Amino acid sequence: MKKSGGQSSAFFRKKIETTSFAKRSSVAIFLGISALSVVPSAPAIAQAYSFSSVEIEGTQRIQADTILSYLGISRGETIPAAALNDGYQRLIGSGLFEKVELLPQGNKLIVRVQEYPTVNVVSVEGNRRLKDDVFAPLLKSQPRRVYSPTTAEKDAQTIVEVYQAQGRLAAKVTPRIIRRSNNRVDVVFEVIEGKTVEVERLSFVGNRAFSDGRLRRVLQTKQAGILRQFIRADSYAPDRIEFDKRVLTDFYMSRGYADFKIQNVTSEFSRERDAFFITFNVQEGQQFRFGNITTTSDLEEVNPDDFAAVSKLRSGVVYSPGHIENTVARMERLALQKGLNFIRVEPVITRNPRDLTLDVELVIARGPRVVVERIDIEGNATTLDSVVRSQFRIAEGDPFNPREIREAAERVRALGFFTTANVRPREGSSPDRVVVDVDVEEAPTGSLSFGGAYSLENGFGVNLSYTQKNLLGRGQFLKLSFANTSDTTSFAFKFVEPRFLGRDLAFGVEAFYNESVQASSFFDSREIALRPSLDFPVSENGRLGVRAFVSGSDMYNAKADSSAIITNEAARGQQVGVGFGLTYNYDTRRTGLNPNAGVLLRFSTDVGGFGSDYQYVKSEALLRAQTKVLSDQVTLSATFEGGYLASLNGGTSRFTDRFHLGPSKLRGFSTNGLGPRDLTAVNQDALGGNAYAVARLEAQFPLGLPEEYGLSGGVFLDAGALWGLDDTLSGTIDDGVHIRSSIGASVFWTTPIGPLRLNYAHTLAKEAYDKENEFELTISTSF
Template structure:
């Protein structure tokens, strides 16, 4: 009898769901066709029932007979129907243990022939150049010395394909191949055809009236393909990034008062050549709203709302920004903590005034649920210590639970820059009034080692060796060491910072510096050294104070015979090393998060130094910076004002190594040491620095009309300033008056993979005859 001869399964050769379905359906078709022969005649009806006294199993190597019998579900001598026997067959096929299964009834004996899946000898990926094997290996379910499974192989094909799709290679194809070996072993090979990146050829918007396409493209993480498409990966099409861009676009509009903004749809069209996408965001901006009436009310008995109303800092008429509301809530809740009011929550209740396009905000003080933080669990930090993450939380075990504080802590953990991903979630603890905060992080590289050449238009070529680690030994500490050797100078610097000294919001820092310089513009050599330990801590939300002690000094040598007598006199004083104390006070309103381009930064530095040397002094410098964007965020305006004073305490005189010097970083259009007091009677006409300086810089940056994906913008600037004042003018020989210098110019900004490059062309408007100009300059653009 060959009733079940056709009931066989061979998913292995089909290598997929279609092969599995084909094998199963073929077996069932033969089975049903054969069964119909017996049911057609009454005398053969008994063929629909079987009773086996014995089951013979053939072909097994690793799998026990008892395992096969358990799947069959047949007892000795039990009468079973053809349908029940077919069910047992299906269970064997579905077990995933066998490449092929056959059931052969022979009288009272059932013969079960099986062919087990082979053991995997080697798993390899071939044809992959963009993604290395070590990236694939941990993710594959098929592993050497494991039993081959077509289902796992299918999942592995999907895994490899998805990894390429995440890189924008939508045309990538993965083909699994089997190479049979002896002893029922196989090599499993995934052949990869990577294909090219599927680029984003064009990003466009429909429905935007207030902001141009170019401005909105700068917001998105997805970029159009441009000149640097071979380097920049953001121009590749990734569906997950599109979803992220929708959220970023919404945040961009809502922080500018467009509370009803929404993305109504995103269309992604393939190009005719099927190698690029055309993406269109359909948006609905709505109306811009401003803050209306701001009130604070209390629903808690004994809590005076007037005390809280004075600290929220929201102002009527200002463009609505949800970040400002969150900052106000944070201020009020911090005040509640200082007053010992646990579980106080602030609920912003918003009333729309559509006619005047205003939002009235009522900050309501309510009693929140009495929930306690039970514990904080941190996982995934293989390198970073737990305390580094815990320091970002303002709450500890046993404190009242505040959802807003947990969200802010989550942002602080991400802002560390130590992790590629950080998820912070709260879940119910051991009781309904307890929560457990789960922190799941994924480590990211935090160190860099660089060895290469450096180039300066003024100093020529040099060697640079630097090591930087932002998470030193997993302790959240900053450490850097650098060595530079150029045509005119050799320097070594060492920096270290502990941001949470004594487990508090107290930063301890240490800096050491040594330099040997040959000053070609002044024809003398100098050696300088400095050691500066310091601490810094916040005073309030925007203000931070740093305190330091230091020891520094310098030695002037090899003064040229034609140089100024002032430099010769200062060199005769020999090596001067002294100590001192100082402080830095900073006020910074630049917001973190969605809007980094607006704000004010004020810094003031004061030092008393030279203790132990022949010249004691007071040095003070101040800087004020402001930046904003106008014309629908198309143009960035910035202004900087700086000044400095160096004054003697003991009637002594400063040296050139103590005094201020100006270069193109502070006053564009002039060389380093190109302005300031100068000894014109000396053969070398040396610049000798000054005790006072003041500069002002104004700048505008704007698009040039080039495709945004090129990352090229333009700018114009105007600078003015002066460097003046000496303790010794050699009897009036040296002119140390405050002569005004000024310049205007144009800039080209280019965002490249190596950093934001900046090219300046300057035209000097006001200068002295002896000043040295520097009209062309190429630098790394400084960030505000």
């Protein structure tokens, strides 16, 4: 019974007492029972109660009305003992009280409670390997909230799971409380971390097409090696093993092994119980290729030939489910372009075990008329809903397409903004409507780095950079960087809006300032640039970027004994001009039919210098191809690139305009170590060139060392030339085409700080005045 109008009721009299928590006693209920004469021949009568008043004791924060609502007793109502017990259970189940007693005294019921204390501080003790910041966002026990033993136990299990994910299966966590004044407690999670359980050996049984070493590179789990103190991937984690099973299956299926199965995965403890021996028992089956490819439909409005034209499935190509998925997606997009809704393309596969081919019939049919009712996004505390929705090519009211939902889920995960991203459809308000639930868990997207560097050419330097991939939760990219060495100082700024105007249109702005002392050429220089740009798709594999720019350079402090060309160019002073350009990229590395191969084509051209004394056209092109041979053990790659700078107004280029080759393009030579050079000058200054062409051939292969060491080898052959000057000082400078070449070997090392590469190059063809660079340690880049 509730009070009204703020007036006291004669039915309920409250007595509030402060109780101490010296120790936690067990919860008991005392029911007063009137004395009854026991007559053996009389039947048993169930106890019943009727209370005219209720007195509540021990409350501090919780209102009496709240207790009465849980109790559920009305004035003068006769209730059985079972109903009183139900009220007691509701009070206990509310999670508000540490102790509850119900004391019937005639027509009066005394409710004596002891409230749970308030959490003062939550701390984790004994954790040496993991910082408190790792656990803080995961714990439900929070300061200024009511303490709950159940919540504390769940938090302890959460901490244990975090340690188990790190391979510390023996970790133990005990929740404890320290009582403070004013009914407060400190919640302490005492941690015993235990030792890391490593993966001592990772082996395979039943694999014939691929070696153990090749399959280990596919898996996320790694064997413990010399870097076991730094690499967490060599710790045993059951969840990671489940992920590896899916990855291994996808690896085999994409290479034509349609019958591939993982029979089982055994995990055995070592005798010392500090490591696991994991064995994948696989059944590879035979490799299949595509057989006959046909497209059929019973729908009058569908012309199968139109849909077959967009298919990229070809007979004789190694079978892959991904190829079929891509073709089905193309056909369903074509149906939408033709205004055909609810069209589904179902692949029907027929096996030909004799010739190991799979015939594929693509059946175009009308699917169920189901539409998307809405898209619900949960868990994105920072990232805006619009960023996630932009990855869906469907909206509310569009026909529901399960394949598009799966592709959208992959695009959401590929953003890199979330640690987990689950996309699940469910039935909406009616059977013909679907609600798409998107549950995400955000990940850190910003980084601040500060470090030092040393190079033989530039000496010691410092680097400072800030990068944010999801600026203000809008999906925007921002990077600020500063670098300084004894010879150079540079600032750079880059901003990208990937969904400009709500479309697949990337708007970017880049700016940089470089100031350097060219010790080898005996002059100083400054360069500035500002480039806004737009980038958009023009085909499935192609993107086109257009840009405008303002750029300028200044050559000054030229030494008296420098080349006359350098002196003349420095005398022209600061030059600033505007221009525009475009870049076309064609990339099949992710969408090509061969998972082991890919092609990257890039072409760019700039027309600039308007407003300065030199207007020009500057173009560059790059073609790169890669494939894997010998059961994916050896990676072969070839790169061809070149550039050309031409004057539009009959002017002459400057050092800062021309191309310069170094070890990044032609290994074995120093920066500005080849190309036209003024041999009449005291310092034989390198001048750069208006044109260049380079070819690089490379092979990367295992060294036979344990895979967990992360070491592999490579060999390479480079050849190229840099030539062409507008001013040759009356022919005294040789700017002709002279081919340089080098051969060498590389060592690749995958380390916790990133992939490193050590090159040793030996020049095969060079000019007498070229400057060589035999050894080079760089960050390895992937194709």
